[in-house]
Amino acid sequence: MEGLKGACIFGQSGGPTSVINASAAGVFKEAMRHRCITEIYGLAYGIQGVLKEEFYDMRKEIPYVLELLKTTPSSALGSIRYKLKDAKDDTDYKRILEVLKKYNIRYFFYNGGNDSMDTCNKISDYLKQVNYDCRVIGIPKTIDNDIWGTDHCPGFGSAAKYIATSAMEIYHDTKAYDKGKITVLEIMGRNAGWLTASTALASHKGSGPDLIYLPEVEFNISNFVKETDLLYSKNKNVMVAVSEGIKDKSGRYIAEYSSDLSGNKDSFGHMQLGGLAPVLVKALKDKTDAPVRYIEFSLLQRCAAHCASKTDVDEAYFAGQVAVRSAVEGKSGYMIGFEREDGPEYKCSIKLVDLRDAANVEKKVPGEWINKEGNGVNRKFIEYALPLIQGESYPPTEGGLPRFAKLNKVPADQTGPKG
Amino acid sequence: MEGLKGACIFGQSGGPTSVINASAAGVFKEAMRHRCITEIYGLAYGIQGVLKEEFYDMRKEIPYVLELLKTTPSSALGSIRYKLKDAKDDTDYKRILEVLKKYNIRYFFYNGGNDSMDTCNKISDYLKQVNYDCRVIGIPKTIDNDIWGTDHCPGFGSAAKYIATSAMEIYHDTKAYDKGKITVLEIMGRNAGWLTASTALASHKGSGPDLIYLPEVEFNISNFVKETDLLYSKNKNVMVAVSEGIKDKSGRYIAEYSSDLSGNKDSFGHMQLGGLAPVLVKALKDKTDAPVRYIEFSLLQRCAAHCASKTDVDEAYFAGQVAVRSAVEGKSGYMIGFEREDGPEYKCSIKLVDLRDAANVEKKVPGEWINKEGNGVNRKFIEYALPLIQGESYPPTEGGLPRFAKLNKVPADQTGPKG
Numbered sequence: 001m002e003g004l005k006g007a008c009i010f011g012q013s014g015g016p017t018s019v020i021n022a023s024a025a026g027v028f029k030e031a032m033r034h035r036c037i038t039e040i041y042g043l044a045y046g047i048q049g050v051l052k053e054e055f056y057d058m059r060k061e062i063p064y065v066l067e068l069l070k071t072t073p074s075s076a077l078g079s080i081r082y083k084l085k086d087a088k089d090d091t092d093y094k095r096i097l098e099v100l101k102k103y104n105i106r107y108f109f110y111n112g113g114n115d116s117m118d119t120c121n122k123i124s125d126y127l128k129q130v131n132y133d134c135r136v137i138g139i140p141k142t143i144d145n146d147i148w149g150t151d152h153c154p155g156f157g158s159a160a161k162y163i164a165t166s167a168m169e170i171y172h173d174t175k176a177y178d179k180g181k182i183t184v185l186e187i188m189g190r191n192a193g194w195l196t197a198s199t200a201l202a203s204h205k206g207s208g209p210d211l212i213y214l215p216e217v218e219f220n221i222s223n224f225v226k227e228t229d230l231l232y233s234k235n236k237n238v239m240v241a242v243s244e245g246i247k248d249k250s251g252r253y254i255a256e257y258s259s260d261l262s263g264n265k266d267s268f269g270h271m272q273l274g275g276l277a278p279v280l281v282k283a284l285k286d287k288t289d290a291p292v293r294y295i296e297f298s299l300l301q302r303c304a305a306h307c308a309s310k311t312d313v314d315e316a317y318f319a320g321q322v323a324v325r326s327a328v329e330g331k332s333g334y335m336i337g338f339e340r341e342d343g344p345e346y347k348c349s350i351k352l353v354d355l356r357d358a359a360n361v362e363k364k365v366p367g368e369w370i371n372k373e374g375n376g377v378n379r380k381f382i383e384y385a386l387p388l389i390q391g392e393s394y395p396p397t398e399g400g401l402p403r404f405a406k407l408n409k410v411p412a413d414q415t416g417p418k419g
Numbered sequence: 420m421e422g423l424k425g426a427c428i429f430g431q432s433g434g435p436t437s438v439i440n441a442s443a444a445g446v447f448k449e450a451m452r453h454r455c456i457t458e459i460y461g462l463a464y465g466i467q468g469v470l471k472e473e474f475y476d477m478r479k480e481i482p483y484v485l486e487l488l489k490t491t492p493s494s495a496l497g498s499i500r501y502k503l504k505d506a507k508d509d510t511d512y513k514r515i516l517e518v519l520k521k522y523n524i525r526y527f528f529y530n531g532g533n534d535s536m537d538t539c540n541k542i543s544d545y546l547k548q549v550n551y552d553c554r555v556i557g558i559p560k561t562i563d564n565d566i567w568g569t570d571h572c573p574g575f576g577s578a579a580k581y582i583a584t585s586a587m588e589i590y591h592d593t594k595a596y597d598k599g600k601i602t603v604l605e606i607m608g609r610n611a612g613w614l615t616a617s618t619a620l621a622s623h624k625g626s627g628p629d630l631i632y633l634p635e636v637e638f639n640i641s642n643f644v645k646e647t648d649l650l651y652s653k654n655k656n657v658m659v660a661v662s663e664g665i666k667d668k669s670g671r672y673i674a675e676y677s678s679d680l681s682g683n684k685d686s687f688g689h690m691q692l693g694g695l696a697p698v699l700v701k702a703l704k705d706k707t708d709a710p711v712r713y714i715e716f717s718l719l720q721r722c723a724a725h726c727a728s729k730t731d732v733d734e735a736y737f738a739g740q741v742a743v744r745s746a747v748e749g750k751s752g753y754m755i756g757f758e759r760e761d762g763p764e765y766k767c768s769i770k771l772v773d774l775r776d777a778a779n780v781e782k783k784v785p786g787e788w789i790n791k792e793g794n795g796v797n798r799k800f801i802e803y804a805l806p807l808i809q810g811e812s813y814p815p816t817e818g819g820l821p822r823f824a825k826l827n828k829v830p831a832d833q834t835g836p837k838g
Contacts, residue, residue: 016595045597074591082594164820165725170492172823173722176435177500205820298714304593306584306694306727309819389819400728400808401583401624404591 002134003036003328003416006106009055011043012141013112013119014081015156016074018162018305018315020141021332021405024076025069026320027139028058031217034328037107037297041412046076046112047119050099051092053414060410066404070313071395073305076407081115085123093126100127102416106134107327111320113142114155114360117335121355124333135327138335138355139319145194148361149353150337154319155302157312157388160198162304163187164298164389167202167209170240170295179291180236182228182284186276186296190245190253191215193365194385195301197377201389204382205335210238215245216364217374219254227375229288238290254279306402310391315348322350346387422455422747423552425525428474431560432531432538433500435493436574437581437703437724438735439560440529440824443495444488447477447556453747456526460831465499465531466538469518470511472833473697477827487824490814492724495826501532512545517719519546523836525553526746530739532561532572532821533779536754540774543752554746557754562721564613567780568772569756573738574721576731576807579617581605581723582716583808584622586628589714590658591691598710599655601647601703602690605695605715609664610634612784613804614720616796618660620808623801629657634664635783636793638673640702646794648707657709663695706754725821729810734767741769765806 010027014018024042031040040058043049054079056067069076085092099105108127110120117138140147145156146241167185174183187196193214202208210231213219231238246254257279277294284292324367326334334352342346348374369381395402429446431439450459458507460478462468475496477485488495504511519527527546529539536557543555559566564575586604593602606615612633621627629650632638643659650657665673676698696713703711738755744754753771762767788800814821 009586016592041518048597072586072591075595079595161819166719166723168820168823169492169722169724170718171719173435176466178497201820205818206825207823288518293718295717295719296715297591299589299712300585300714300719303588304585305588319553386818391819392813392816394811394813397811399624399805400580400810401587401620404587404626406625 003034003330004106004135005036005038006104007041008037008107008109008324009043009050009105009127010109011046011049011111012077012079013046013116014079014142015113016079017141017143017302017304018158019154019313020111021069021072021074021076022313022316023139023141023154023320024372025107026317027324028066030321030324032059034324039103039412041105042077043294046080046393047082047084048080050096053099055412056407056409059410061408065405065407068396068403070317071305071308071393071402072404073303076405083115084119093123095328097127097130097132100132103373103412104416107324108134108136109139109173109323109327111139111141113140113144113322114147114362116139117147118359120335121359121400122332124355132291135330135332137323137327137331138358139323140337140358141316143195144189144192146192146362146364147358148363149335149358151340151348152338152388154312154316156194157309158304158307159195159235160201160385161309161389161394162307163195163198163301164208165307166203166297167199167241168205168207171202171207173238174239174278179294182232182288182290183239183293184280185209185241186237186244186294188297188301189215189242189243191362193243196241196243197365197381198385200377200381201385208239210225211240211375212377213240213242213246213375214365214370215243215247216367217370218249219246220248221254225283225287228284232288232290242276242280246276247392279318305395308393309389310393311388313393319350326352343347422453422749423525423554424455424457425523426458426460427456427526427528428460428462428469428524429528430530431469431494431496431498432465432529432535433561434532434721435498436562436721437492437577437727438732439530439734440488440491440493440495440514442560442573442739442769442807443729444485444707445736446528446743447485448732449740449743449801451478453743456749457473458831460522460524461496464497466501469498469515471492472518474831475829477829478832480827484824484826487815489736490724490727490812490821491824492722493507493826496502500813503538510743512542515542515549516549517547519551519553523835524832526743527553527555528558528742530558530560532559532563533566533781536566536774537778539754540752543774551602554749555774556746556750557777558742559754559756559777560735562614563608563611565781565783566610566777567782568754568777570759570767571757571807573731573735575613576728577723577726578614578720579620579804580728580808581726582614582617582720583627584726585716586660587624587626590621590626593656593658599651601651601709602658602712602714603673603699604628604658604660605663605713607716607717607720608634608661608662610781610783612662615643615662616784616800617804619796619800620804624716627658628660630659630794631796632659632665632794633784633789634662635786636789637668638665639667640673644702644706647703651707651709661695665695682773697792699730701818721776724814728808729812730807732812738769802816817822
């Protein structure tokens with residue numbers, strides 16, 4: 001059975017991950033299998049590519065390069081963070097409709113996080129409203145793992161694997177000398193602590209942080225210092241993982257304290273850099289005599305394709321494939337979700353989640369997975385996260401370095417489709 | 420032919436690397452092949468292990484664990500930075516002699532950087548002076564690649580591979596959005612720019628920094644801003660790599676400028692963290708309107724065994740083996756060095772370097788490998804470094820994470836050898 005005849009378009013949105021391009025590969029390769037899909041377009045910079053009528057003809061790409069996308073980090077087409085204009089102003093929607101019509105686009109695939117699912121949902125609603133037959137399917141993607149309605153999100157497993165691996169290596173490094181040290185690892189995730197919690201996978205292997213502070217738990221800076229110092233006096237070496245998004249009782253980000261650190265607003269240093277580092281380092285140095293090393297994993301955690309999870313890469317690719325298949329079968333207004341099956345072995349099936357449910361709701365680490373002291377996670381988190389980091393997905397190398405995809409990016413024929 | 424009969428001892432010294440344990444594996448495995456070597460000891464925390472009479476019986480380790488050492492980062496025995504007491508005070512030397520005699524230690528292997536080769540040299544001289552027959556061999560190790568007398572040092576290739584790989588990945592990340600950004604990567608190496616230069620391997624693949632500032636070149640902060648801003652206005656995205664050790668005309672570290680940033684010595688923030696970040700970020704923000712992202716590779720670059728160079732791991736192991744063989748053959752007072760053979764293919768042979776020559780001399784990036792603007796390296800550096808990052812040495816994994824060696828660390832029998 002073949003579906004509606006027309007072109008398909010695919011866009012990437014939000015922060016890059018190690019596997020967003022794997023989903024792109026899944027979409028493009030699957031789309032090529034369906035005769036009803038006349039043209040295959042890749043959007044330059046997400047939805048902006050529609051608004052600006054900038055997209056690429058993906059049939060002009062070399063198959064091997066599309067294959068390489070599976071192991072190429074970041075966003076090969078270009079990404080964007082853009083909120084569509086509000087319902088009261090329908091300029092954006094009209095423009096989208098105009099472009100879809102011009103190219104006879106009947107399949108719209110969008111790969112992103114919460115905000116992108118919201119965009120997807122709004123477009124889906126609008127197209128229904130104006131009776132333009134176009135199947136809209138969202139594909140989840142975020143290292144933050146905070147999209148509602150799915151067991152987990154492609155992107156998370158690879159980031160978690162990189163973070164846990166690096167935490168293990170740093171743990172070994174901190175043990176090299178016969179003297180104590182407090183090592184603080186700052187991990188991404190402003191509101192959801194999934195990535196910070198994933199350092200517990202290293203602890204589970206005996207080489208990870210002793211204390212883990214998630215944004216889900218109210219952060220008390222003097223407790224943090226007390227707990228860290230106690231372990232320092234006991235074990236000499238302490239490793240602590242903190243989320244960039246830890247907040248105090250009043251809901252204020254601890255990182256914002258850095259602006260209180262200097263009376264002079266024009267002085268810079270930490271003012272320029274801001275962030276948690278100066279706040280936590282000062283707090284520790286004020287109360288302990290320990291050397292403190294502060295390590296920010298920074299962008300590395302969202303782009304380290306050389307340490308990606310094979311499970312994650314495969315699932316991201318599969319999500320792209322299923323998105324196309326579902327649309328061809330007539331489904332629209334859904335996000336691809338993962339559902340974990342019960343049983344001792346990890347098995348996930350795909351389900352379709354209503355876009356309205358997925359949009360804009362943040363999924364956090366459940367309270368019952370966090371220890372009662374609020375400074376670690378328990379066995380339940382390990383059982384959840386461990387299957388997601390299984391398998392190694394090494395990019396092919398060339399001259400000792402990864403070979404990443406470089407797309408031709410041939411602009412789509414602006415006269416519209418011939419078919 | 421078998422050599423002098425007696426025990427051997429091996430110690431690790433200086434900063435950890437991804438391959439220092441590979442040299443340890445080479446020493447231990449080779450030592451087990453020689454009947455003249457009665458006992459095999461591993462020092463707890465380098466030379467401190469001799470002074471405190473703390474070392475392990477390496478024959479009590481499981482062979483598979485010794486094999487795992489090849490892919491285990493950091494220093495499995497423990498490392499130290501310790502300068503032996505001066506010639507005028509021979510307490511340390513007397514103590515060393517006492518311990519060597521007690522255990523009938525006739526082979527002394529020491530793995531480290533410039534300072535450790537100095538330690539090695541002094542011990543060698545002292546033992547000759549007092550007529551105690553013990554063969555002393557140094558094995559080079561440093562990510563900084565700054566030991567004189569050898570083409571390169573084990574540890575450098577793996578750090579360079581990790582840095583170049585990560586730079587490529589971050590480069591891809593910076594291209595995700597359709598807006599400009601200045602990304603600054605801070606790389607280790609206080610006096611020698613080998614590691615910072617190795618980001619050029621990423622640029623050589625078309626995905627690396629546009630500008631590279633080494634400590635070998637006098638750093639002028641306004642030139643740095645001018646050069647960066649010029650590329651920013653031209654290309655929107657600029658990536659810059661700087662060595663932590665860049666210095667101004669007067670030889671002052673640029674990182675020290677951070678203490679000038681605030682009038683109040685008691686204010687903290689950047690004062691606590693110090694370093695280059697606030698200085699360079701402020702300089703850029705003062706003159707350009709670009710968003711600036713500052714990324715410190717920090718400890719990751721010296722312990723990322725998951726991204727090690729196979730060439731480096733193999734050479735580190737081989738250096739350990741040859742150290743033992745040379746000592747058994749009667750050599751003493753040398754460091755194991757690498758000599759690159761001429762020809763289009765990379766081939767290195769081992770040579771013995773007089774410890775007196777290797778000790779305390781820092782090898783820097785040659786001036787003729789640096790471009791005339793002083794903000795990059797040329798083809799000669801690429802030709803030098805590229806062979807050293809070839810091949811992948813993935814640690815075996817277990818449950819999605821690396822399996823690292825955990826030594827039994829059975830203390831040596833303090834009653835001394837029976838043989």
